[in-house]
Amino acid sequence: MIEVKNLVKRYGNHLALDNVSFTVENGEVIGFLGPNGAGKSTTMNIITGYLSSTEGEVLVDGVSVLDEPEKAKKKIGYLPEIPPLYTEMTVEEYLLFVCQLKGVPADKRVETITRITRQTRIADVRKRLIRNLSKGYRQRVGIAQALVGDPDVLILDEPTVGLDPKQITEVRSLIKELSETHTLIISSHILAEVQNVCTRVIIINKGRIVATDTPENLAKSSVKSNKLEMRIKGPKNDVLNGITAIEGVTSAEIVRIREEGSVDIDIDTDDEHDIREAVFEFCSANHYPILQMRSLEVSLEDIFLQITGEREARRS
Amino acid sequence: MIAVYLKELKSYFKTPLGYAFMAFMLVLFGIYFMLYGLFYHNADYSLVLNAVTMLILFALPLLTMRMFSEEMHNKTDQLLLTSPVPVWKIVLGKYLAAMTLFAIVLVITVLQPIVLHALGGAVPTEKVIGGYIGFLLYGFAFISIGMLISALTENQLVAALASIGVFMLIFLLDGITSLLPTSHIFAMSCLIVAILLLSFLIYRAIRNIYVTGIVAVVGIAAAILLFFFVPTFYENLLTKVSDWASLVIRYSDFYTGVFDFSNVVFYISFSVLMIFFTVQIIEKRRWS
Numbered sequence: 001m002i003e004v005k006n007l008v009k010r011y012g013n014h015l016a017l018d019n020v021s022f023t024v025e026n027g028e029v030i031g032f033l034g035p036n037g038a039g040k041s042t043t044m045n046i047i048t049g050y051l052s053s054t055e056g057e058v059l060v061d062g063v064s065v066l067d068e069p070e071k072a073k074k075k076i077g078y079l080p081e082i083p084p085l086y087t088e089m090t091v092e093e094y095l096l097f098v099c100q101l102k103g104v105p106a107d108k109r110v111e112t113i114t115r116i117t118r119q120t121r122i123a124d125v126r127k128r129l130i131r132n133l134s135k136g137y138r139q140r141v142g143i144a145q146a147l148v149g150d151p152d153v154l155i156l157d158e159p160t161v162g163l164d165p166k167q168i169t170e171v172r173s174l175i176k177e178l179s180e181t182h183t184l185i186i187s188s189h190i191l192a193e194v195q196n197v198c199t200r201v202i203i204i205n206k207g208r209i210v211a212t213d214t215p216e217n218l219a220k221s222s223v224k225s226n227k228l229e230m231r232i233k234g235p236k237n238d239v240l241n242g243i244t245a246i247e248g249v250t251s252a253e254i255v256r257i258r259e260e261g262s263v264d265i266d267i268d269t270d271d272e273h274d275i276r277e278a279v280f281e282f283c284s285a286n287h288y289p290i291l292q293m294r295s296l297e298v299s300l301e302d303i304f305l306q307i308t309g310e311r312e313a314r315r316s
Numbered sequence: 317m318i319a320v321y322l323k324e325l326k327s328y329f330k331t332p333l334g335y336a337f338m339a340f341m342l343v344l345f346g347i348y349f350m351l352y353g354l355f356y357h358n359a360d361y362s363l364v365l366n367a368v369t370m371l372i373l374f375a376l377p378l379l380t381m382r383m384f385s386e387e388m389h390n391k392t393d394q395l396l397l398t399s400p401v402p403v404w405k406i407v408l409g410k411y412l413a414a415m416t417l418f419a420i421v422l423v424i425t426v427l428q429p430i431v432l433h434a435l436g437g438a439v440p441t442e443k444v445i446g447g448y449i450g451f452l453l454y455g456f457a458f459i460s461i462g463m464l465i466s467a468l469t470e471n472q473l474v475a476a477l478a479s480i481g482v483f484m485l486i487f488l489l490d491g492i493t494s495l496l497p498t499s500h501i502f503a504m505s506c507l508i509v510a511i512l513l514l515s516f517l518i519y520r521a522i523r524n525i526y527v528t529g530i531v532a533v534v535g536i537a538a539a540i541l542l543f544f545f546v547p548t549f550y551e552n553l554l555t556k557v558s559d560w561a562s563l564v565i566r567y568s569d570f571y572t573g574v575f576d577f578s579n580v581v582f583y584i585s586f587s588v589l590m591i592f593f594t595v596q597i598i599e600k601r602r603w604s
Contacts (some may be wrong), residue, residue, distance in 0.1 A: 048398040050604045070402075073400040078394070080398075081393075082391045084391055084394045084396075085390075085392070086327070088331060093326075097322075098395070098399075100322070101395070233551050
């Protein structure tokens, strides 16, 4: 269990963290979200003891990171934003060094390395120099490093940033696996990343926590507007006018024309009305074939933008 | 600590730096060995040790420039500092690794006096052994300064150049102090400047203007009182201080055959102090 209490971090006059508090229970998977520069890495660096906070404290299983750093650090595995790799070493040498550093007993080191390389699927590159590895592999070596010493808590700072789509899928499935056996904190500025694995999302902006909830609840509570995305065959103005006239439509606009003779329309509706049937009735009555109809789900992206935007609006 | 030590030692041999350092050192020793031992038929090997003292100051930054700069630049310090190892052990591990490489080079050069002896030269054994001990301590002290400088910047080149600059300054300091005016007024002004500097450092450390003010006022008052009541205090004060604090003059004791234990204590304390400062610098960075 991690308790973060009233963290404040000042860099000179710049306030990087402003009274950040949250608790992570054992087994939870926390998504730590925020735009770049919001204070995600700073928070993680303070939890892991790399930086010290100006005020406030962090307790890992009741152990203060500041007062008993060795004891607290043993409980945490950390993958910083840039994996801390010694590129002139081979993967095996590197992991052996990390084992020594984290005090894994000498007789367990070989076994540990074998297990971890298998788990992170880097067993095939064990003998290669880290310098020659692709970014995806490096990231996984970074995760392997965090796993050394069997920490209960894993903290991963933007684990998929800068990877190609295939590597992202690989790292994500690895994270999913790890989430079953560890307490996890994952930071990201991409919301899809945490949506699938996380049990709870903490949104941080400009050094303050602006929202914390499950991904589902956030979706329910924050955004009420409903959206339809349609492609209808028919004369542009007639279609638009007809749809705007349907009860419940708050706005409709033509976004583009993709197919000859048809229009793509985005429709916003209020909460009470489900207009899909009405739209169908209107189109069939006028013989405007519906080529496509999709209701847009609210993504965390929208919530995120809304929450961080609202705060800014309120301040200014 | 052992983990960091072994990693550092290995990395010296994985990069060309370790080899470059050893080659540089051995070439220096080789040249002077040729000159004194083989051309001039002088079996006093301590002359060689004395001759290279300044030149090795150009080699030592090769050893120290990457110690912390590289870790900071590559962000690998995040691994070290978030691992359950206290900072002083990390610093000590690195320092010991650099010491080891320096010692390895010296052990190799021991072949040279042995060759001199085998060729029938009358090598003054005690003097040479004393010279070697002094040389080791001298090297260790400069390595500790280089390490400190490396902890200040994440640019290796800056670390190297700054180290050479500081080393040169320390080496030339004795010559510079002998050129300065010897008047009491000048000595007192220097003392006052030193007190102000110290006060500034105290202020930076504790951020308490009252304590700093008291230290500064009391210090300066004492300096002025001494000037009027105990003027002998300022007699050759600068030379006395610089001789006492000089890493170079103390070394000359060793190679001239004087084995003064206080010199050993001085060098070791100096290195310990530098290690302490290095730890403080690294700790402080976390707070700023």
